[in-house]
Amino acid sequence: MNYSEFRKTYLTPFGKTSHVWSKEGYIVWRLGTGGNVELLHIRSFQKGKGIGRRLVIAMLMELKKSPPYYSVYGFTRVANEGAVKFYKALGFHVEITDAPYKKGEAVLFSQSYNKLLRNLR
Secondary structure, three states: OOHHHHHHHHHHHHOOOEEEEEOOEEEEEEEOHHHEEEEEEEEEOOOOOOHHHHHHHHHHHHHOOOOOOOEEEEEEEOOOHHHHHHHHHOOOEEEEEOOOOOOOOEEEEEEEHHHHHHHOO
16 A cells, blocks of 8 residues: 555545554554543554654654543444454454444543553553
8 A cells, every 4th residue: 555545545534634644654643532532443563673762752652642532432343353453452442332433332441641652652
């Protein structure tokens, strides 16, 4: 995927977003209400090399430039067991919810911004 395709697919449909893009992968987020940050997309081009963790840290460092933030959250599909394991390993709380996907249950992952910042340094 090139940067132009990335922008068209993962940035434009979500309105005002922020992101980190690198040759290793990307992470996309947006600011929500109440000082919450919604993690929309994260992708590592090579699995198992710590790239996803580094992308989350890069996002936190970008957010650190203009705090305060309360939490970071997002959703993934229940069937995406690798993602659920990834978010648990980073210290996110995960719980099954019947929203937001119309085709079944999802996993909500969330954690306080400050706790993530402390734990992922």
